[in-house]
Amino acid sequence: xxxxxxxxDLPRSRSLTALLVVILLGLALAxxxxxxxxxxxxxxxxxxxxxxxxxxxxxxxxxxxVSFAHTMFYGIGAYGIGLALARVDEPTWGVAxxxxxxxxxxxxxxxxxxxxxxxRVQAIFYAMITLAVASSFxxxxxxxxxxxxxxxxxxxSVPHVLSPAYRLxxxxxxxxxxDGRVLTYYVVFFGCLLLFLxxxxxxNSPFGRVLQAIxxxxxxxEALGYRTMVYRIWANVLAALTASLAGALMALWxxxxxxxxxxxxxxxxxxxxxxxxxxxxxxxxxVVGATLFILAQNYLKExxxxxxxxxxxxxLLAAALHPDRWMLWLGLxxxxxxxxxxxxxxxxxxxxxxxxxxxxxx
Amino acid sequence: xxIAPAIPSADAQLPATRRDIAxxxxxxxxxxxxxxxxxxxxxxxxLTVAGLAMGMMIFIMASGLTLVFGLMNVxxxxxxxxxxxxxxxxTLVLLPLRSWxxxxxxxxxxxxxxxxxxxxMLVTALLGWAFERLLIQPVYGQHLKQxxxxxxxxxxxxxxxxxxxxxxxxxxxxxxxxxxxxxxxxAAIDKYRLVAVAVGLVVFVTxxxxxxxxxxxxxxxxxxxxxxxxEALGYRIRRLFVLVFAAGAGLAGLGGVMWGxxxxxxxxxxxxxxxxxxxxxxxxxxxxxxxxxxIGALLIALVANYAGFLAPGIALVSGIVxxxxxxxxxxxxxYATGRG
Amino acid sequence: MERPTPNMLAPxxxxxxxxxxxxxxxxxxxxxxxxxxxxxxxxxxxxxxxLGRNGAGKTTTLRTIMGLWRAxxxxxxxxxxxxxxxxTSAIARAGIAYVPENMAVFSDLTVRENLxxxxxxxxxxxxxxxxxxxxxxxxxxFWHRPAGNLSGxxxxxxAIARAIVEPRKLLLVDEPTKGLAPAIVHSLMAAxxxxxxxxxxxxxxxxxxxxxxxxxxxxxxxxxxxxxHAGPMAVxxxxxxxxxxxxxxxxxxQP
Numbered sequence: 001x002x003x004x005x006x007x008x009d010l011p012r013s014r015s016l017t018a019l020l021v022v023i024l025l026g027l028a029l030a031x032x033x034x035x036x037x038x039x040x041x042x043x044x045x046x047x048x049x050x051x052x053x054x055x056x057x058x059x060x061x062x063x064x065x066v067s068f069a070h071t072m073f074y075g076i077g078a079y080g081i082g083l084a085l086a087r088v089d090e091p092t093w094g095v096a097x098x099x100x101x102x103x104x105x106x107x108x109x110x111x112x113x114x115x116x117x118x119x120r121v122q123a124i125f126y127a128m129i130t131l132a133v134a135s136s137f138x139x140x141x142x143x144x145x146x147x148x149x150x151x152x153x154x155x156x157s158v159p160h161v162l163s164p165a166y167r168l169x170x171x172x173x174x175x176x177x178x179d180g181r182v183l184t185y186y187v188v189f190f191g192c193l194l195l196f197l198x199x200x201x202x203x204n205s206p207f208g209r210v211l212q213a214i215x216x217x218x219x220x221x222e223a224l225g226y227r228t229m230v231y232r233i234w235a236n237v238l239a240a241l242t243a244s245l246a247g248a249l250m251a252l253w254x255x256x257x258x259x260x261x262x263x264x265x266x267x268x269x270x271x272x273x274x275x276x277x278x279x280x281x282x283x284x285x286x287v288v289g290a291t292l293f294i295l296a297q298n299y300l301k302e303x304x305x306x307x308x309x310x311x312x313x314x315x316l317l318a319a320a321l322h323p324d325r326w327m328l329w330l331g332l333x334x335x336x337x338x339x340x341x342x343x344x345x346x347x348x349x350x351x352x353x354x355x356x357x358x359x360x361x362x
Numbered sequence: 363x364x365i366a367p368a369i370p371s372a373d374a375q376l377p378a379t380r381r382d383i384a385x386x387x388x389x390x391x392x393x394x395x396x397x398x399x400x401x402x403x404x405x406x407x408x409l410t411v412a413g414l415a416m417g418m419m420i421f422i423m424a425s426g427l428t429l430v431f432g433l434m435n436v437x438x439x440x441x442x443x444x445x446x447x448x449x450x451x452x453t454l455v456l457l458p459l460r461s462w463x464x465x466x467x468x469x470x471x472x473x474x475x476x477x478x479x480x481x482x483m484l485v486t487a488l489l490g491w492a493f494e495r496l497l498i499q500p501v502y503g504q505h506l507k508q509x510x511x512x513x514x515x516x517x518x519x520x521x522x523x524x525x526x527x528x529x530x531x532x533x534x535x536x537x538x539x540x541x542x543x544x545x546x547x548x549a550a551i552d553k554y555r556l557v558a559v560a561v562g563l564v565v566f567v568t569x570x571x572x573x574x575x576x577x578x579x580x581x582x583x584x585x586x587x588x589x590x591x592x593e594a595l596g597y598r599i600r601r602l603f604v605l606v607f608a609a610g611a612g613l614a615g616l617g618g619v620m621w622g623x624x625x626x627x628x629x630x631x632x633x634x635x636x637x638x639x640x641x642x643x644x645x646x647x648x649x650x651x652x653x654x655x656x657i658g659a660l661l662i663a664l665v666a667n668y669a670g671f672l673a674p675g676i677a678l679v680s681g682i683v684x685x686x687x688x689x690x691x692x693x694x695x696x697y698a699t700g701r702g
Numbered sequence: 703m704e705r706p707t708p709n710m711l712a713p714x715x716x717x718x719x720x721x722x723x724x725x726x727x728x729x730x731x732x733x734x735x736x737x738x739x740x741x742x743x744x745x746x747x748x749x750x751x752x753l754g755r756n757g758a759g760k761t762t763t764l765r766t767i768m769g770l771w772r773a774x775x776x777x778x779x780x781x782x783x784x785x786x787x788x789x790t791s792a793i794a795r796a797g798i799a800y801v802p803e804n805m806a807v808f809s810d811l812t813v814r815e816n817l818x819x820x821x822x823x824x825x826x827x828x829x830x831x832x833x834x835x836x837x838x839x840x841x842x843x844f845w846h847r848p849a850g851n852l853s854g855x856x857x858x859x860x861a862i863a864r865a866i867v868e869p870r871k872l873l874l875v876d877e878p879t880k881g882l883a884p885a886i887v888h889s890l891m892a893a894x895x896x897x898x899x900x901x902x903x904x905x906x907x908x909x910x911x912x913x914x915x916x917x918x919x920x921x922x923x924x925x926x927x928x929x930x931h932a933g934p935m936a937v938x939x940x941x942x943x944x945x946x947x948x949x950x951x952x953x954x955x956q957p
Binding site: 060064066122123124127129131139140143269276319324325328331332334335338342 | 497500501507510517524525526637641642644681682685
């Protein structure tokens with residue numbers, strides 16, 4: 001039963017399984033394990049990023065395509081729901097769904113156009129072209145401020161059931177009021193869980209196997225009769241749509257959309273860092289990587305601040321440990337991962353488990 | 363009795379290929395075409411000089427990138443790091459010698475500027491050498507890893523600028539003698555822009571001469587086409603790679619200094635910000651072609667300036683529109699070097 | 703009956719060592735095992751021909767000697783030194799020149815520039831260039847034109863000229879006459895003869911039987927990644943059945 005749920009893609013490592021279970025339980029029970037807004041925000045961000053990175057892994061890890069347009073689709077989903085809810089007086093589910101539907105159509109159209117135009121060229125050119133397209137899109141979004149709210153973004157109200165004022169039951173459950181925020185959290189959580197399982201099903205299907213074949217040797221895949229262009233475009237479209245849905249969920253949670261949080265290059269960098277450190281081509285890498293990354297982003301900086309204060313006298317080290325410089329260490333970790341952890345954390349755990357299982361030679 | 367028509371011998375002389383001059387006409391054609399559209403002579407002059415100046419700076423920054431890609435088939439997503447580091451390194455000269463820059467004397471100003479440029483180019487060439495050795499060499503031939511690793515390198519470099527220079531932003535006012543503009547009838551031509559154009563031309567001509575008149579240049583041109591054969595002729599192509607990479611980094615540093623002074627502020631992210639435009643230029647020009655890069659850079663800058671005046675709405679996406687237009691005409695860029 | 707004196711038959715000890723010797727060379731390309739233990743010897747001053755059907759491994763052998771593909775096992779000795787693990791540029795500097803099957807002429811460079819690049823020990827030797835242009839007059843005509851403008855045969859001339867613009871100890875030449883008109887083939891043959899007369903050693907991969915018969919001192923036949931026959935050309939040329947068995951054709955066809 002579990003096997004079917006995970007589409008046959010088992011963790012294959014006890015440490016990894018344990019880690020995944022902890023993460024799953026932590027996220028599922030987050031409202032009741034923690035108090036206050038901030039930890040819940042962290043949990044919601046983790047859920048969304050898991051899906052965002054997993055959908056990117058579909059492209060990068062399974063199909064071998066480097067694209068810098070992923071945040072663009074994320075932003076489209078976010079803006080779709082956000083702008084729809086912002087422009088009406090009465091935020092209803094119907095409005096939200098319409099906005100989302102339009103966003104998905106736009107994402108589909110863009111993914112098809114970019115894919116048809118650019119997937120036939122060498123990987124590097126595709127990367128550069130997606131970079132150019134995504135940054136133009138971001139510029140457009142901040143310039144068309146009448147429509148999109150420009151640099152500052154747009155806040156909006158969500159359907160009543162999801163608003164903080166709403167209460168499902170009057171008394172507290174395990175120390176938490178079951179208000180609209182908690183409901184929103186569970187919408188996000190289950191939405192992301194479904195999307196993740198969908199991706200898992202996708203990469204373990206025959207379709208997914210062909211993608212991996214294309215990643216390994218596109219020429220041979222073509223010679224075997226698979227029309228690689230078609231598969232690549234499909235991968236592109238599916239990844240884009242999933243990213244858009246993730247964006248929509250994030251917007252629903254934040255009740256805000258803006259170019260920095262949705263379209264900025266920082267998000268793209270974060271995705272790349274997570275997918276490489278977590279482990280490309282594993283899906284679970286997105287889970288482990290996103291959790292560690294977001295937790296570190298929110299809580300590690302405090303540690304860095306302590307360290308920086310402690311080293312106050314030392315000129316360069318104090319500056320290097322300043323919490324604003326956390327990207328420096330992440331960048332170094334990223335580079336080291338590419339050389340020494342090419343399979344990422346998940347790959348490493350699986351490798352260790354596999355090595356431990358092998359019968360020792362006498 | 364032979365019935366079949368005479369088949370030309372397999373080694374009959376092929377008709378000589380014409381020199382490909384169509385792309386060379388693009389820039390003058392664009393300039394001429396927009397003159398009636400702009401209407402006013404003085405405005406046109408201002409826009410054109412601004413476009414040329416920016417284009418030259420973009421060319422200087424992109425030239426290293428295209429050469430490295432053409433020769434080594436290496437894509438350096440961290441090229442922006444050299445631009446930023448070059449600009450910041452220049453402050454090691456520009457800030458202490460501030461008083462000399464404030465003197466209203468062209469020779470003194472230019473001398474300080476020249477010294478700053480030399481320092482910047484040395485630092486970035488060294489950084490480029492380190493980059494190649496540490497980051498790029500281990501991942502030759504693996505484009506995916508190259509993209510990731512060089513991006514990581516740029517992130518680290520950007521952060522290190524913050525660490526080493528304290529703030530992330532430094533103001534660098536223009537030297538006094540280079541401020542202001544020449545007045546030509548109704549038109550005002552910024553002095554610094556002329557300097558930028560001059561430097562750009564010097565760089566281009568120097569590169570042209572080196573590539574076409576020296577043995578090293580021969581090696582680079584041959585290596586772009588067929589690195590394996592160059593090696594089979596007895597040359598250590600790896601050394602050539604390192605040299606070209608470091609030189610490309612140095613050029614980026616030069617571009618960074620010019621660009622920083624143009625904006626009169628330096629930010630740690632200034633290199634990363636411009637990467638998109640550099641990539642568009644390389645795609646337009648054809649990877650590996652210095653001439654194509656030159657034309658592409660001028661085109662993109664001129665188009666951005668003209669569009670900013672004529673149709674501000676599309677100015678921001680003019681780069682992409684230009685790229686698509688060029689690719690529709692020549693899918694491999696203006697001057698493809700035959701690399702598949 | 704007089705017995706031939708040993709001196710008449712035995713070669714001079716100094717030149718007895720083959721210039722090039724491959725022993726048990728295996729080459730893998732990716733997961734494909736192409737060379738299955740090649741044994742090959744080329745003596746100084748001889749023109750050795752490497753024959754075989756398409757796919758027998760002839761080009762792979764040349765590329766392995768040149769270091770473009772790494773031998774996975776076995777050894778390659780050149781002029782007394784072990785070159786098996788050397789980098790291509792070092793092998794070239796040891797005195798081996800390579801004329802690949804696709805010529806690899808630098809199209810963007812002029813004919814002159816192609817030769818200048820090949821003359822790594824200094825400026826072009828005008829006397830030698832004159833001598834080369836004697837065989838290949840077209841080079842003179844196109845001296846300052848980009849090599850990409852040349853026809854196939856002329857490019858082949860450039861490729862060979864590059865290999866001989868300075869004296870080299872060993873020339874590896876891969877199917878130079880493929881697709882060329884008889885007149886050009888004549889010029890090439892004349893050039894090879896002259897080179898031989900000057901003492902050059904040549905390992906020639908060729909399928910043109912006329913060239914093979916006329917020029918070759920020794921013949922090695924490859925099949926399935928191995929050398930299945932090696933010996934003087936006269937032996938192969940005189941045995942029609944052997945030719946049929948090894949090559950599937952006769953060396954007696956008219957030019």
